[in-house]
Amino acid sequence: MKKRVGVFVCECGTNIAATVDTERVAEYAKTLPGVVYATNYKYMCSDPGQELIRNAIQEQNLEQVVVASCSPRMHENTFRKATATGGLNAYMMEMVNIREQNSWVTHDREQATRKAQSLVRMAVAKALRNRPLQAATVPITKKAMVIGGGIAGMQAALDIAEGGQQVVIVEREASIGGKMTQLDKTFPTMDCAA
């Protein structure tokens, strides 16, 4: 269980830092079991921010990475890649959302900072139990289906077809064309809709 964890607290400009004392969160993280390195930085997703993670992995011999920043939906892939290029399995990274679920939903700096500390404490406990995971691969059926044969469907189908791939257009009416076929001239050029 004695794994070396690094904690990276993002300020997201003022998105997080205005409400969460990121320096205090980083200092607190250093006191947690397993954590050997912790720091805060203005934009962790930026190039220098990712470089910070990569360097720390190598210089501090980190085995686990915890990034406290935005929603995983936003940057989980970014930090997984940074972790992988730093030399670790991409799934040895835990993300803590201290923006959408913390700094953006309160003005209370003290409470927000304490919540960020709790969230980081939880993530470190989880990270200590992370196992490397490997992505499997599946084949791709290279044929697309476009549902709807109006102007959007036709354009998408034509572009895919021009790209050299097979497309099926499924249209519920007996003709493709959609609403466009009901239009006369179209703005702003007044050319025909057919």
Next chain:
Amino acid sequence: MVAAAQHPNIELMTYSEVTQVSGYIGNFKVTVKQKPKYVDWDACTGCGTCMEKCPTKKLADEFDFGMGKRTAIHKLFPQAVPGKPYIDAENCLKLTKDKCGICEKVCPTDSINFKDMAVFKEIEIGAIVMATGYDQFDWKSAYGEYGYGKYPDVISGLEFERLISAGGPTGGKIIRPSDGSEPKNIAFIKCVGSRDDTKGKSYCSRACCMYTAKHAYQVKTKIEDSEAYVFYMDVRTAGKNYEEFYQRALNAGAKYIRGRVSKIYPQGNKLILKSEDTLLGRQLEVEADMVVLATAMVPSTGAAELAKKIGFSVDKDGWFQEAHPKLQPVETFAAGVYLAGTCQGPKDIPDTVAQASGAAVKVLGLFSKTELATEPMTSEVDISKCSGCGLCVPICPYNALSLVEIKERGGHGHGPFTRQVAEVNSSLCQGCGACLPACRTLALNLKGFSNDQLVAEVDALCL
């Protein structure tokens, strides 16, 4: 249209609907129902003899909103692609009363088949582009002040398009649906159903300001001594050359009045519109021969059910939900399913075409790979703990769990035996974790979110 129909890489399945979707990115299985057309389109040459001879000639043509007439065997419109007719089963004399059958007799290629049935086809594909479009807001059930549809000369913008279209029921001549006379004064009301929280939708439908400007311009240039009154809340012309187009309508003589029309009522054969001019701060009444409503766009009928079948969400108004409003506007939360056009939200033609090309690029990007990495955070079964109870199987929303038989060596006086255990198809598993609470022996675990990790998190928070 013709370009799409003729492209060697495009297969058209018209008069067809998607009934079932299973699988995952790169490997979907879609069941498509081909509705019965009663005409063998492979044999049909589209000569049109059947439509000429069909005795049921006076059906209201839906394509022209009932302003034109059609036969029971018909094309959706004369330039339909594919240019083949189909039979409207509800109104065909042969199919409803077993009479007539003239089309079968006159067809030179024996293409008519009254026994045609729906065909279900299963198709394997790697990506889906949703392009289901929009419908018009049903103003007739909401706007009593505009007559709930009981005044024939109050029509929607799309109906007006049919009237001014060279291919429409009047050959492009603007007439009043009530008496066929040419209207002189035409009033346009914008935001009918749009930007109206009480009766309609809160959003702006985005295309109406421009097509209303176009309509007003067309009235002024097509009808001599005409007046085009446009009642508006705002004029939104955010698009390339749009403001210039609006100015063109103004220069042509369109009269823009800032105000909501509060009532329309008939007087003689005219319609009176009561409104106010909020710029002048006074009440006014306008006499019109015809009123055109710029109705809101709403999601296409059945769109939400289709989204549910495929496994992605819709927003509060029923539009397909994009994965991110700014950074992933063509992706959905279902990997491999992309959005094009108004199914994602109201937009005009240039934006629709741009988004469609964006969706196409996403598909081509996916297809440029030879294989696809799967998300490794999936469920796993510890078969030494699994009792084979099967409780997890029906819970999985992705059909990723099944029961399989495994052989055990036996021992302690038992011979070899077989037993059931759960198995995870990791290609189908999306890692949602819904199966975990169902597992009473803790045999199921989500990789990356294992039971011991979650307990450790709770301990870290509470202890």
